[in-house]
Amino acid sequence: MSFEKIPMKTPLVEMDGDEMTRVIWQMIKDLLLAPYIDLNLEYYDLGLPHRDETGDQVTVDSANATKKYGVAVKCATITPNAQRMEEYKLHEMWKSPNGTIRAILDGTVFRAPILAKGITPYIPSWKKPITIARHAFGDIYKNTETTVPPGAKAEIVVTLPDGTQQRQTVHQFGESGGVFQGQFNVDESIESFARSCFNFALDTRQDIWFSSKDTISKKYDHRFKDIFQEIYDSEYAKKFAEAGIEYFYTLIDDAVARVVRSEGGFIWACKNYDGDVMSDMVATAFGSLGMMTSVLVAPDGTCEYEAAHGTVTRHYYKHLKGEETSTNSVATLFAWTGALRKRGQLDGNGRLMDFAGKLEEATVETIEGGIMTGDLAAMSTLPEIKKVNTRDFLMAIKERLESKL
Ligand code: NAP
Ligand code: MG
Numbered sequence: 001m002s003f004e005k006i007p008m009k010t011p012l013v014e015m016d017g018d019e020m021t022r023v024i025w026q027m028i029k030d031l032l033l034a035p036y037i038d039l040n041l042e043y044y045d046l047g048l049p050h051r052d053e054t055g056d057q058v059t060v061d062s063a064n065a066t067k068k069y070g071v072a073v074k075c076a077t078i079t080p081n082a083q084r085m086e087e088y089k090l091h092e093m094w095k096s097p098n099g100t101i102r103a104i105l106d107g108t109v110f111r112a113p114i115l116a117k118g119i120t121p122y123i124p125s126w127k128k129p130i131t132i133a134r135h136a137f138g139d140i141y142k143n144t145e146t147t148v149p150p151g152a153k154a155e156i157v158v159t160l161p162d163g164t165q166q167r168q169t170v171h172q173f174g175e176s177g178g179v180f181q182g183q184f185n186v187d188e189s190i191e192s193f194a195r196s197c198f199n200f201a202l203d204t205r206q207d208i209w210f211s212s213k214d215t216i217s218k219k220y221d222h223r224f225k226d227i228f229q230e231i232y233d234s235e236y237a238k239k240f241a242e243a244g245i246e247y248f249y250t251l252i253d254d255a256v257a258r259v260v261r262s263e264g265g266f267i268w269a270c271k272n273y274d275g276d277v278m279s280d281m282v283a284t285a286f287g288s289l290g291m292m293t294s295v296l297v298a299p300d301g302t303c304e305y306e307a308a309h310g311t312v313t314r315h316y317y318k319h320l321k322g323e324e325t326s327t328n329s330v331a332t333l334f335a336w337t338g339a340l341r342k343r344g345q346l347d348g349n350g351r352l353m354d355f356a357g358k359l360e361e362a363t364v365e366t367i368e369g370g371i372m373t374g375d376l377a378a379m380s381t382l383p384e385i386k387k388v389n390t391r392d393f394l395m396a397i398k399e400r401l402e403s404k405l
Contacts (some may be wrong), residue, residue: 003405006355008040009347012339013065015046015097015304017075019311022047023319024329024390025075028336031394032401036355037340042069046097048078052090059097063104066304070346073339074101074306075332098296101304102136106189107296108196109134110267111279111308113286114293114334116367118382122285128265130282133200133208134275135193138185141272145181148173154180185220190227192299197228197269198236198247200297207246210269211255224271225249283308288375290328295338305338307331315390326374327390333363333397355405362400371396 016025033039044062051058066072078084079096102109112131115121148154154170170180194210201208210228212221232240232247240247250258252274259268259282270278283292292308308331315325337356344352367376370384377387388396 003036005036005038006349006351007038008343008352009349010343011040011042011069012343013062013069013072013304014041014043015062015072015074015077016043017077017311018047019076019078019313019316020319020325020327021076021307021309021311021332023316024327024332027391027394028329028333031398032333032359033336036405037352046075046077048080048084048088048090048094051077051094051097052088052092055091056094056097056100059094059100060104063101066101066105067298067302070302071339071342072304073335074304076307076309076311078311102296105296105298105302105304106192107136107298107302107304108193108200109136109275109294109296110200111283111292111294113283114291114330114364115286116291116364116376118368118370118380119287119291119376120379120381121287123260125261126264126286128263130259130262130264130286131200131204131206131267132275132279132282133193133197133267133269134279135190135270135272136275137189137193137272139183139272140181143181143183145179147177148180149177150175152177156182183220185223187223187227190224191231193269194228194231195235195299196297197267198232198240199299199301201245201247201267202236202239202243204267205243205245207248207266208269209255209258209266210247210249211252211274212271213252215251221271228269279308287379288328289331290373290375291330293331293334293338303339303342305335305342307335325390326377326387326393328373328375329390329394330363330367334360358404359397359401362397362404366393366396366400369400 016022042065044058046059046062077097080090080093085093110131110133112129115129150173152173156168156170158166197208212224214221214225228249255268283289289309294306294308296304312327315327319325337360341353341356344356370382371386371388372380373393374387377385
Protein backbone atom coordinates (compact mmCIF):
# COMPACT_ATOMS: atom_id res chain seq x y z
CA MET A 1 0.00 0.00 0.00
CA SER A 2 1.36 3.43 -0.85
CA PHE A 3 0.54 5.97 1.81
CA GLU A 4 2.12 9.32 2.30
CA LYS A 5 3.04 9.46 5.98
CA ILE A 6 1.32 12.12 8.06
CA PRO A 7 3.76 14.77 9.27
CA MET A 8 3.75 16.09 12.85
CA LYS A 9 4.76 19.68 13.46
CA THR A 10 5.15 19.72 17.24
CA PRO A 11 6.43 16.87 19.41
CA LEU A 12 4.07 14.69 21.40
CA VAL A 13 5.48 13.73 24.79
CA GLU A 14 5.71 9.95 25.09
CA MET A 15 5.96 8.33 28.54
CA ASP A 16 6.84 4.67 28.28
CA GLY A 17 5.95 2.28 31.10
CA ASP A 18 6.09 -1.22 32.50
CA GLU A 19 5.25 -4.90 32.06
CA MET A 20 2.48 -6.05 29.70
CA THR A 21 1.45 -2.51 28.79
CA ARG A 22 5.06 -1.79 27.77
CA VAL A 23 4.89 -4.77 25.41
CA ILE A 24 1.59 -3.57 23.96
CA TRP A 25 2.94 -0.02 23.70
CA GLN A 26 5.71 -1.09 21.35
CA MET A 27 3.33 -3.22 19.25
CA ILE A 28 0.93 -0.30 18.82
CA LYS A 29 3.74 1.96 17.69
CA ASP A 30 5.24 -0.58 15.31
CA LEU A 31 2.02 -1.87 13.78
CA LEU A 32 -0.47 0.98 13.90
CA LEU A 33 1.38 4.28 14.15
CA ALA A 34 4.88 4.33 12.68
CA PRO A 35 3.82 2.99 9.23
CA TYR A 36 1.37 5.91 8.81
CA ILE A 37 2.72 8.83 10.81
CA ASP A 38 6.09 10.52 10.68
CA LEU A 39 6.14 10.32 14.48
CA ASN A 40 7.54 13.36 16.23
CA LEU A 41 7.87 12.14 19.81
CA GLU A 42 9.80 13.38 22.80
CA TYR A 43 10.51 10.08 24.55
CA TYR A 44 10.71 9.58 28.33
CA ASP A 45 11.21 6.10 29.71
CA LEU A 46 9.11 5.87 32.87
CA GLY A 47 9.71 2.13 33.11
CA LEU A 48 10.63 1.32 36.73
CA PRO A 49 14.30 0.44 36.04
CA HIS A 50 14.89 3.82 34.40
CA ARG A 51 12.98 5.72 37.09
CA ASP A 52 15.24 4.03 39.62
CA GLU A 53 18.41 4.85 37.65
CA THR A 54 17.47 8.53 37.41
CA GLY A 55 16.28 8.88 41.00
CA ASP A 56 12.79 9.45 39.53
CA GLN A 57 14.01 12.63 37.81
CA VAL A 58 12.71 11.26 34.49
CA THR A 59 9.14 11.48 35.81
CA VAL A 60 9.56 15.13 36.73
CA ASP A 61 11.23 15.85 33.37
CA SER A 62 8.39 14.20 31.47
CA ALA A 63 5.80 16.27 33.33
CA ASN A 64 7.71 19.48 32.59
CA ALA A 65 7.95 18.53 28.91
CA THR A 66 4.18 18.00 28.92
CA LYS A 67 3.73 21.52 30.25
CA LYS A 68 5.95 22.81 27.45
CA TYR A 69 4.33 20.98 24.54
CA GLY A 70 0.76 20.69 25.83
CA VAL A 71 0.08 16.99 25.16
CA ALA A 72 1.43 13.67 26.44
CA VAL A 73 0.57 9.99 26.12
CA LYS A 74 1.47 7.70 29.00
CA CYS A 75 1.84 3.95 29.33
CA ALA A 76 0.80 2.29 32.62
CA THR A 77 3.59 2.20 35.19
CA ILE A 78 4.32 0.24 38.34
CA THR A 79 3.84 2.05 41.62
CA PRO A 80 6.45 0.34 43.79
CA ASN A 81 5.59 -1.44 47.03
CA ALA A 82 7.71 -3.67 49.29
CA GLN A 83 7.47 -6.60 46.90
CA ARG A 84 8.54 -4.49 43.89
CA MET A 85 11.51 -3.15 45.89
CA GLU A 86 12.75 -6.72 46.08
CA GLU A 87 11.76 -7.69 42.53
CA TYR A 88 13.53 -4.69 40.91
CA LYS A 89 16.23 -4.18 43.58
CA LEU A 90 15.18 -0.53 43.88
CA HIS A 91 17.18 2.19 45.62
CA GLU A 92 13.99 3.72 47.01
CA MET A 93 10.26 3.12 47.08
CA TRP A 94 9.53 5.74 44.43
CA LYS A 95 6.19 7.52 44.56
CA SER A 96 3.39 6.89 42.11
CA PRO A 97 4.39 8.52 38.79
CA ASN A 98 0.78 9.52 38.24
CA GLY A 99 0.78 11.34 41.56
CA THR A 100 4.00 13.18 40.68
CA ILE A 101 2.76 14.18 37.22
CA ARG A 102 -0.61 15.26 38.59
CA ALA A 103 1.05 17.43 41.23
CA ILE A 104 3.14 19.21 38.57
CA LEU A 105 0.31 19.69 36.07
CA ASP A 106 -2.34 20.43 38.75
CA GLY A 107 -4.79 18.46 36.70
CA THR A 108 -8.14 16.73 36.96
CA VAL A 109 -8.53 13.13 35.83
CA PHE A 110 -11.42 12.29 33.49
CA ARG A 111 -12.20 8.61 32.97
CA ALA A 112 -14.51 7.42 30.22
CA PRO A 113 -15.40 3.97 28.84
CA ILE A 114 -15.24 2.99 25.17
CA LEU A 115 -18.49 1.38 24.06
CA ALA A 116 -18.91 -1.32 21.43
CA LYS A 117 -22.04 -3.20 20.37
CA GLY A 118 -22.06 -6.68 21.84
CA ILE A 119 -20.28 -5.55 25.02
CA THR A 120 -23.34 -4.73 27.07
CA PRO A 121 -23.10 -2.68 30.26
CA TYR A 122 -24.42 -4.35 33.43
CA ILE A 123 -26.89 -1.47 33.61
CA PRO A 124 -28.94 -1.94 30.46
CA SER A 125 -30.17 1.67 30.27
CA TRP A 126 -26.61 2.96 29.77
CA LYS A 127 -26.28 3.75 26.06
CA LYS A 128 -23.56 6.40 26.12
CA PRO A 129 -20.32 6.77 28.09
CA ILE A 130 -20.38 8.19 31.60
CA THR A 131 -17.25 10.25 32.24
CA ILE A 132 -16.08 10.62 35.82
CA ALA A 133 -14.04 13.65 36.83
CA ARG A 134 -12.14 13.09 40.06
CA HIS A 135 -10.68 15.93 42.10
CA ALA A 136 -7.34 14.28 42.70
CA PHE A 137 -6.13 16.50 45.54
CA GLY A 138 -6.51 16.59 49.31
CA ASP A 139 -9.29 15.30 51.58
CA ILE A 140 -8.71 11.80 52.95
CA TYR A 141 -5.66 11.29 50.67
CA LYS A 142 -3.73 13.99 52.54
CA ASN A 143 -5.22 13.37 55.95
CA THR A 144 -3.62 13.34 59.36
CA GLU A 145 -5.01 10.65 61.59
CA THR A 146 -4.37 9.01 64.87
CA THR A 147 -5.75 6.49 67.32
CA VAL A 148 -7.01 8.00 70.55
CA PRO A 149 -6.87 6.40 74.04
CA PRO A 150 -9.84 6.40 76.46
CA GLY A 151 -10.44 9.67 78.28
CA ALA A 152 -8.63 11.81 75.68
CA LYS A 153 -10.08 14.97 74.20
CA ALA A 154 -9.69 15.53 70.45
CA GLU A 155 -9.67 19.13 69.24
CA ILE A 156 -9.21 21.11 66.06
CA VAL A 157 -6.85 24.08 66.44
CA VAL A 158 -6.37 26.62 63.66
CA THR A 159 -3.56 29.11 64.23
CA LEU A 160 -4.10 32.32 62.28
CA PRO A 161 -1.20 34.28 60.73
CA ASP A 162 -1.35 36.75 63.67
CA GLY A 163 -0.91 33.90 66.14
CA THR A 164 -4.44 33.81 67.52
CA GLN A 165 -5.97 30.37 67.83
CA GLN A 166 -9.42 29.04 67.04
CA ARG A 167 -10.17 25.89 69.01
CA GLN A 168 -13.06 23.46 68.61
CA THR A 169 -13.70 20.22 70.48
CA VAL A 170 -14.30 17.36 68.11
CA HIS A 171 -14.96 14.71 70.74
CA GLN A 172 -14.41 14.04 74.41
CA PHE A 173 -13.59 10.32 74.49
CA GLY A 174 -15.01 8.33 77.44
CA GLU A 175 -14.25 4.77 78.46
CA SER A 176 -13.72 3.77 74.88
CA GLY A 177 -10.84 5.22 72.92
CA GLY A 178 -11.16 5.49 69.15
CA VAL A 179 -9.84 7.21 66.07
CA PHE A 180 -9.49 10.80 64.92
CA GLN A 181 -8.70 12.38 61.57
CA GLY A 182 -8.05 15.84 60.11
CA GLN A 183 -8.59 16.68 56.43
CA PHE A 184 -8.14 19.76 54.32
CA ASN A 185 -8.50 21.18 50.87
CA VAL A 186 -7.54 24.54 49.37
CA ASP A 187 -9.71 26.95 47.39
CA GLU A 188 -7.14 27.26 44.62
CA SER A 189 -7.24 23.53 43.91
CA ILE A 190 -11.04 23.40 44.01
CA GLU A 191 -11.14 26.35 41.59
CA SER A 192 -8.74 24.57 39.21
CA PHE A 193 -10.88 21.46 39.45
CA ALA A 194 -14.03 23.42 38.62
CA ARG A 195 -12.41 25.11 35.61
CA SER A 196 -10.99 21.84 34.28
CA CYS A 197 -14.45 20.30 34.56
CA PHE A 198 -16.24 23.15 32.82
CA ASN A 199 -13.61 23.31 30.06
CA PHE A 200 -13.81 19.57 29.49
CA ALA A 201 -17.62 19.76 29.32
CA LEU A 202 -17.35 22.47 26.66
CA ASP A 203 -14.66 20.54 24.76
CA THR A 204 -16.71 17.36 24.66
CA ARG A 205 -20.15 19.06 24.54
CA GLN A 206 -21.56 17.12 27.44
CA ASP A 207 -23.62 18.14 30.47
CA ILE A 208 -21.78 18.16 33.76
CA TRP A 209 -23.04 17.25 37.23
CA PHE A 210 -21.21 17.94 40.45
CA SER A 211 -22.14 16.18 43.65
CA SER A 212 -21.04 16.25 47.29
CA LYS A 213 -22.52 15.79 50.77
CA ASP A 214 -23.16 19.46 51.56
CA THR A 215 -26.23 18.74 53.68
CA ILE A 216 -24.05 16.98 56.27
CA SER A 217 -20.78 18.82 55.69
CA LYS A 218 -22.07 22.37 55.86
CA LYS A 219 -18.68 24.09 55.67
CA TYR A 220 -16.32 21.66 53.93
CA ASP A 221 -18.44 20.16 51.16
CA HIS A 222 -20.50 23.32 50.96
CA ARG A 223 -17.35 25.22 50.02
CA PHE A 224 -16.93 22.97 46.96
CA LYS A 225 -20.54 23.57 45.96
CA ASP A 226 -20.19 27.36 46.31
CA ILE A 227 -16.91 27.55 44.37
CA PHE A 228 -18.35 25.54 41.48
CA GLN A 229 -21.42 27.77 41.37
CA GLU A 230 -19.47 31.05 41.54
CA ILE A 231 -17.09 30.03 38.75
CA TYR A 232 -19.91 28.68 36.64
CA ASP A 233 -22.02 31.84 36.97
CA SER A 234 -19.19 34.29 36.34
CA GLU A 235 -17.16 32.46 33.65
CA TYR A 236 -19.13 29.68 32.01
CA ALA A 237 -22.92 30.16 32.10
CA LYS A 238 -22.95 32.02 28.79
CA LYS A 239 -20.62 29.57 27.00
CA PHE A 240 -22.70 26.65 28.25
CA ALA A 241 -25.91 28.22 26.95
CA GLU A 242 -24.27 28.75 23.55
CA ALA A 243 -23.05 25.14 23.47
CA GLY A 244 -26.47 23.88 24.55
CA ILE A 245 -25.12 22.04 27.58
CA GLU A 246 -26.01 22.21 31.25
CA TYR A 247 -24.34 22.32 34.67
CA PHE A 248 -26.11 21.34 37.83
CA TYR A 249 -25.26 20.51 41.41
CA THR A 250 -26.90 17.70 43.30
CA LEU A 251 -26.43 15.78 46.55
CA ILE A 252 -24.24 12.68 46.04
CA ASP A 253 -27.08 10.36 47.09
CA ASP A 254 -29.32 11.84 44.44
CA ALA A 255 -26.49 11.71 41.86
CA VAL A 256 -26.03 7.98 42.43
CA ALA A 257 -29.72 7.34 41.86
CA ARG A 258 -29.81 9.52 38.74
CA VAL A 259 -26.66 7.94 37.29
CA VAL A 260 -28.07 4.44 37.59
CA ARG A 261 -31.33 5.47 35.90
CA SER A 262 -29.62 7.54 33.18
CA GLU A 263 -28.72 6.82 29.57
CA GLY A 264 -25.18 8.13 30.08
CA GLY A 265 -23.62 10.80 27.92
CA PHE A 266 -22.56 13.25 30.67
CA ILE A 267 -19.68 14.09 32.99
CA TRP A 268 -20.00 13.41 36.70
CA ALA A 269 -17.61 15.52 38.76
CA CYS A 270 -16.76 14.02 42.13
CA LYS A 271 -14.73 14.87 45.19
CA ASN A 272 -11.54 12.85 45.59
CA TYR A 273 -12.87 9.85 47.51
CA ASP A 274 -16.20 9.70 45.67
CA GLY A 275 -14.33 9.78 42.36
CA ASP A 276 -11.99 6.99 43.43
CA VAL A 277 -14.84 4.68 44.37
CA MET A 278 -17.41 5.67 41.76
CA SER A 279 -14.96 5.41 38.87
CA ASP A 280 -14.28 1.79 39.78
CA MET A 281 -18.01 1.14 40.02
CA VAL A 282 -18.71 2.78 36.66
CA ALA A 283 -15.75 1.02 34.98
CA THR A 284 -16.90 -2.37 36.21
CA ALA A 285 -20.51 -1.75 35.23
CA PHE A 286 -19.46 -0.78 31.70
CA GLY A 287 -17.51 -3.99 31.25
CA SER A 288 -13.76 -4.40 31.10
CA LEU A 289 -11.00 -2.27 32.59
CA GLY A 290 -9.31 -2.75 29.23
CA MET A 291 -11.95 -0.43 27.73
CA MET A 292 -11.51 2.47 30.16
CA THR A 293 -9.57 5.56 29.13
CA SER A 294 -8.24 8.30 31.33
CA VAL A 295 -7.08 11.83 30.62
CA LEU A 296 -5.49 14.32 32.97
CA VAL A 297 -6.56 17.86 32.05
CA ALA A 298 -4.79 20.86 33.58
CA PRO A 299 -6.63 24.17 34.05
CA ASP A 300 -4.57 25.67 31.19
CA GLY A 301 -5.74 22.87 28.86
CA THR A 302 -2.58 20.70 28.96
CA CYS A 303 -3.59 17.04 28.52
CA GLU A 304 -2.01 13.70 29.39
CA TYR A 305 -3.76 10.61 27.98
CA GLU A 306 -3.53 7.07 29.34
CA ALA A 307 -5.42 3.83 29.98
CA ALA A 308 -7.18 3.62 33.34
CA HIS A 309 -5.85 0.13 34.06
CA GLY A 310 -2.45 -0.90 35.39
CA THR A 311 0.42 -2.85 33.85
CA VAL A 312 -1.55 -6.15 33.79
CA THR A 313 1.14 -8.00 35.73
CA ARG A 314 -0.48 -11.46 35.62
CA HIS A 315 -0.49 -11.44 31.81
CA TYR A 316 3.10 -10.17 31.73
CA TYR A 317 4.39 -13.09 33.79
CA LYS A 318 2.68 -15.43 31.31
CA HIS A 319 4.26 -13.53 28.44
CA LEU A 320 7.70 -13.86 30.06
CA LYS A 321 7.22 -17.62 30.26
CA GLY A 322 6.58 -17.64 26.53
CA GLU A 323 2.87 -18.36 26.95
CA GLU A 324 0.27 -16.75 24.73
CA THR A 325 -1.59 -13.71 26.12
CA SER A 326 -4.86 -12.12 25.12
CA THR A 327 -4.53 -8.68 26.70
CA ASN A 328 -6.92 -5.92 25.72
CA SER A 329 -5.03 -3.04 24.11
CA VAL A 330 -8.06 -0.81 23.43
CA ALA A 331 -7.63 1.65 26.31
CA THR A 332 -3.91 2.04 25.55
CA LEU A 333 -4.66 2.49 21.85
CA PHE A 334 -7.29 5.15 22.65
CA ALA A 335 -4.74 6.94 24.82
CA TRP A 336 -2.65 7.28 21.65
CA THR A 337 -5.56 8.35 19.46
CA GLY A 338 -6.73 10.85 22.08
CA ALA A 339 -3.26 12.37 22.29
CA LEU A 340 -2.74 12.42 18.52
CA ARG A 341 -6.13 14.06 17.97
CA LYS A 342 -5.34 16.71 20.58
CA ARG A 343 -1.91 17.30 19.02
CA GLY A 344 -3.67 17.64 15.66
CA GLN A 345 -6.17 20.13 17.09
CA LEU A 346 -3.44 22.29 18.61
CA ASP A 347 -1.33 22.23 15.43
CA GLY A 348 -4.21 22.54 12.96
CA ASN A 349 -3.19 19.14 11.57
CA GLY A 350 -6.39 17.79 10.00
CA ARG A 351 -4.80 14.62 8.64
CA LEU A 352 -3.61 13.62 12.09
CA MET A 353 -7.06 14.17 13.60
CA ASP A 354 -8.66 12.23 10.78
CA PHE A 355 -6.24 9.35 11.28
CA ALA A 356 -7.01 9.20 15.03
CA GLY A 357 -10.72 8.95 14.25
CA LYS A 358 -10.22 6.18 11.68
CA LEU A 359 -8.03 4.16 14.03
CA GLU A 360 -10.71 4.40 16.73
CA GLU A 361 -13.42 3.34 14.27
CA ALA A 362 -11.31 0.43 13.06
CA THR A 363 -10.84 -0.71 16.68
CA VAL A 364 -14.53 -0.58 17.63
CA GLU A 365 -15.58 -2.20 14.34
CA THR A 366 -13.11 -5.04 14.87
CA ILE A 367 -14.77 -5.86 18.20
CA GLU A 368 -18.26 -5.41 16.76
CA GLY A 369 -17.21 -7.78 13.97
CA GLY A 370 -16.57 -10.45 16.61
CA ILE A 371 -12.77 -10.35 16.85
CA MET A 372 -11.72 -9.58 20.43
CA THR A 373 -9.43 -10.36 23.36
CA GLY A 374 -10.31 -12.80 26.13
CA ASP A 375 -11.69 -10.28 28.62
CA LEU A 376 -14.30 -9.13 26.08
CA ALA A 377 -14.98 -12.59 24.66
CA ALA A 378 -16.00 -13.68 28.16
CA MET A 379 -18.77 -11.08 28.28
CA SER A 380 -19.79 -10.46 24.68
CA THR A 381 -23.35 -11.10 23.58
CA LEU A 382 -22.43 -11.42 19.88
CA PRO A 383 -23.46 -14.74 18.29
CA GLU A 384 -20.06 -15.42 16.76
CA ILE A 385 -16.88 -14.59 18.58
CA LYS A 386 -13.25 -15.17 17.68
CA LYS A 387 -10.97 -14.81 20.69
CA VAL A 388 -7.49 -13.75 19.54
CA ASN A 389 -4.13 -13.15 21.14
CA THR A 390 -2.63 -9.75 21.95
CA ARG A 391 -0.84 -9.36 18.62
CA ASP A 392 -3.52 -10.81 16.35
CA PHE A 393 -6.07 -8.37 17.77
CA LEU A 394 -3.85 -5.45 16.71
CA MET A 395 -3.30 -7.09 13.31
CA ALA A 396 -7.08 -7.35 12.81
CA ILE A 397 -7.41 -3.64 13.61
CA LYS A 398 -4.60 -2.88 11.15
CA GLU A 399 -6.42 -4.69 8.37
CA ARG A 400 -9.57 -2.61 8.94
CA LEU A 401 -7.59 0.58 9.28
CA GLU A 402 -5.91 0.06 5.92
CA SER A 403 -9.27 -0.34 4.22
CA LYS A 404 -10.17 3.14 5.48
CA LEU A 405 -6.99 4.99 4.48
P1 NAP B 1 -4.20 -4.06 36.53
O1 NAP B 1 -2.89 -4.03 35.89
O2 NAP B 1 -5.20 -3.07 36.05
O3 NAP B 1 -4.80 -5.52 36.36
C1 NAP B 1 -5.76 -6.12 37.20
C2 NAP B 1 -6.50 -7.22 36.45
O4 NAP B 1 -7.51 -6.62 35.63
C3 NAP B 1 -5.63 -8.02 35.49
O5 NAP B 1 -4.95 -9.06 36.13
C4 NAP B 1 -6.66 -8.49 34.48
O6 NAP B 1 -7.47 -9.54 35.00
C5 NAP B 1 -7.56 -7.28 34.38
N1 NAP B 1 -7.10 -6.32 33.34
C6 NAP B 1 -6.65 -5.04 33.53
N2 NAP B 1 -6.34 -4.48 32.37
C7 NAP B 1 -6.58 -5.40 31.41
C8 NAP B 1 -6.43 -5.42 30.00
N3 NAP B 1 -5.96 -4.35 29.34
N4 NAP B 1 -6.76 -6.55 29.33
C9 NAP B 1 -7.23 -7.63 29.98
N5 NAP B 1 -7.38 -7.66 31.32
C10 NAP B 1 -7.06 -6.57 32.03
O7 NAP B 1 -4.07 -3.83 38.12
P2 NAP B 1 -3.09 -4.49 39.20
O8 NAP B 1 -2.81 -5.92 38.84
O9 NAP B 1 -3.72 -4.17 40.49
O10 NAP B 1 -1.77 -3.66 39.11
C11 NAP B 1 -0.62 -4.05 38.34
C12 NAP B 1 0.40 -2.93 38.39
O11 NAP B 1 -0.12 -1.79 37.73
C13 NAP B 1 0.80 -2.49 39.79
O12 NAP B 1 2.20 -2.48 39.90
C14 NAP B 1 0.23 -1.09 39.93
O13 NAP B 1 1.10 -0.25 40.66
C15 NAP B 1 0.14 -0.62 38.50
N6 NAP B 1 -0.95 0.33 38.22
C16 NAP B 1 -0.65 1.39 37.42
C17 NAP B 1 -1.63 2.29 37.04
C18 NAP B 1 -1.24 3.44 36.14
O14 NAP B 1 -0.13 3.55 35.71
N7 NAP B 1 -2.18 4.29 35.82
C19 NAP B 1 -2.94 2.11 37.47
C20 NAP B 1 -3.24 0.99 38.27
C21 NAP B 1 -2.24 0.10 38.63
P3 NAP B 1 -7.13 -11.10 34.79
O15 NAP B 1 -5.79 -11.32 35.42
O16 NAP B 1 -8.27 -11.75 35.51
O17 NAP B 1 -7.12 -11.39 33.31
MG1 MG C 1 -10.13 3.21 43.09
